[in-house]
Amino acid sequence: MEPIIIEGTPKTPTVRFDAGDGVFEIKGRSIPENSVEFYKPLVDWLDTYKDAPLPKTVVNIRLEYFNTSSSKCILDVFKKLEAIHKAKNEVEVNWYYEEDDEDMLEAGEDYESIIRVPFKMVEIEE
Amino acid sequence: MSFNVENYFSDLSDRDIILFYKGNVDSDVINHILDTVEDKMVSISEQPKLRKKVYNVLVESLQNLYHHVDRVPDEFEDQTSEKFGLLVVKKVNGGYKITTGNFINTANIEKLEEKIKRINRSSHEEIKELYKFILNHQRISAKGGGGLGLVDIVRKTGNKLVYEFKKYNEKYSFFYLNILVTEEV
Numbered sequence: 001m002e003p004i005i006i007e008g009t010p011k012t013p014t015v016r017f018d019a020g021d022g023v024f025e026i027k028g029r030s031i032p033e034n035s036v037e038f039y040k041p042l043v044d045w046l047d048t049y050k051d052a053p054l055p056k057t058v059v060n061i062r063l064e065y066f067n068t069s070s071s072k073c074i075l076d077v078f079k080k081l082e083a084i085h086k087a088k089n090e091v092e093v094n095w096y097y098e099e100d101d102e103d104m105l106e107a108g109e110d111y112e113s114i115i116r117v118p119f120k121m122v123e124i125e126e
Numbered sequence: 127m128s129f130n131v132e133n134y135f136s137d138l139s140d141r142d143i144i145l146f147y148k149g150n151v152d153s154d155v156i157n158h159i160l161d162t163v164e165d166k167m168v169s170i171s172e173q174p175k176l177r178k179k180v181y182n183v184l185v186e187s188l189q190n191l192y193h194h195v196d197r198v199p200d201e202f203e204d205q206t207s208e209k210f211g212l213l214v215v216k217k218v219n220g221g222y223k224i225t226t227g228n229f230i231n232t233a234n235i236e237k238l239e240e241k242i243k244r245i246n247r248s249s250h251e252e253i254k255e256l257y258k259f260i261l262n263h264q265r266i267s268a269k270g271g272g273g274l275g276l277v278d279i280v281r282k283t284g285n286k287l288v289y290e291f292k293k294y295n296e297k298y299s300f301f302y303l304n305i306l307v308t309e310e311v
Binding site: 010011031033065067068069071072075098100101103106110113114126 | 153156157160161174175178179181182185186189192193254257258261262264265274275277278282
């Protein structure tokens with residue numbers, strides 16, 4: 001599978017999905033007006049990956065800002081990961097937040113309560 | 127008939143106003159406004175926690191305009207803006223006040239007001255639950271909105287939405303929304 005590598009912009013995050021090492025990353029800002037357009041290729045890619053995933057997949061989400069329209073798309077990403085986990089593969093989500101950013105921590109906890117995948121909340125010291 | 131969208135503000139020349147904008151709200155305008163306000167907050171060394179909240183609320187406010195404004199009435203002075211909106215960002219004691227304005231069809235007022243009233247009478251815990259419910263159950267609309275913007279704003283600020291509908295004519299009103307972003311929630 002070809003990896004997805006996308007450079008970040010002021011409104012869209014840096015993305016690195018590599019089926020070779022099973023480490024997936026989304027980081028930066030995710031505030032586009034049309035988030036579906038940005039996330040659909042990622043969700044489609046995961047849909048293919050889930051048919052033959054590695055025994056362990058690690059997902060690092062390190063967002064500085066995300067808008068509510070991205071929040072639904074990020075949930076779609078997590079739903080694909082949940083399907084991989086449900087099929088008896090190891091999946092781990094690391095949700096990063098800056099130490100004073102309670103809003104970002106709470107956002108991670110929202111997903112943790114909706115999605116049945118192990119989450120780890122990781123505080124970043126400024 | 128004269129209708130001036132700025133008449134709502136008594137003090138637009140106030141030096142505490144860090145941004146005033148009226149006109150078309152497209153993607154480039156949103157980028158520019160976000161950069162301007164962020165740079166301003168950095169330049170006055172605003173504390174990161176408040177800065178992030180203001181930025182988040184600005185993103186949602188501007189994208190609410192982008193996704194939801196109704197078109198301007200035929201007689202309105204600005205006929206070139208497809209998505210006409212108004213934004214004022216003002217430094218106030220303990221935080222920032224963000225005001226947006228946009229035209230709304232009279233027929234759409236009731237639904238919007240119901241939504242705001244529902245949000246305003248919810249406790250912080252109820253808002254968190256409402257956010258999660260909409261996140262998990264509602265699809266992104268044809269207009270591109272997720273239906274979460276106002277809920278997110280109230281969740282992040284902890285403050286009620288203060289709003290007003292000013293009648294323009296029989297078919298249109300101008301909707302003002304005031305959001306206070308303060309340091310402590």
